Amino acid sequence: MKDEKGLLIVLSGPAGVGKGTVCNALRGVDTEIEYSVSATTRQPREGEANGVNYFFKTKQEFEQMIEENKLLEWAKYVDNYYGTPLDYVVETIEKGRDIILEIEVQGAKKVKERYPEGIFIFLMPPSLAELRSRIVGRGTENEDLINKRMTVAREELEMMENYDYVVENDEVDKAVDRIQAIVTAEHCKKDRLIEKYKQLAEVE
Structure with a gap:
């Protein structure tokens, strides 16, 4: 029987690095990990479904969720x-x-401020040139917005030191393997298991 709490795993990184692609691939090979669907006010991209990729909200609906403290976190990003x-x-x-x-x-x-015991993973692009190429390849942003995203990405790369792990998304399958290895290692940490198993050392 699994007595310990589950892990909160946070996968983050610059826009265009492939967070969604990696998460979808991870879900395909690891059914033990639940996927938290975020809420957003941005417009759905082609192929995205409400309640699957995101909960798509109006600005008014989202601001009401903020007011009612119904969000673990929220941020405003590129409008x-x-x-x-x-x-x-x-x-x-x-x-x-x-x-x-x-x-x-x-x-x-x-x-991290609200739940510091979470596992924080920074997904890193192989290079900034590759990151720009991926954003351009999506075909969803104009040149001005692409430049804004690249400026933000450079700032975000400097925040890597605030994370527990860094995973390079050079190939999706390799990135998924690395994340699974991190999760397995975290479940084996002494601090998570000591209360459950210290009874083995007790003398009756």
Whole structure:
């Protein structure tokens, strides 16, 4: 029986680094990890579904969630709100299930302030040139917005030191393998298991 709480895993990094792609691939090979669906005010991209990729909200709806303290974190990024609904995250962890948040760097900083025992993973691009190429390849932003994203990305790379782990997303499968290795190692940490197993050393 699994007595310990689940892990809160935070995957973050610059826009365009492939957070969504890596999370989707991870879900395909690891059914033990729950995926937290974020809320956002940005418009859906082609192929995205409400409640699957994001909860798509109006600005008014999102600001009401902020006012009612229904978000674990939230941030405004390039003129759109992003945030993590609180209740589902807490319930999942209490049930002993791991949950992964795929969020922007600003949001990850707020989660760490509120939940420092989380596992914080920074997803890094192989290079800034490759990052720009990926953003351009999405075909969803104009040149001005791409330049804004690159400026923000340079600032976010400097925040890497606030994370527990850094995973380079050179190839998606390799990135997924590294994240799974991190999660396995965290479950084996002494501090997580000592209360459960210290009874083995007790003398009757």
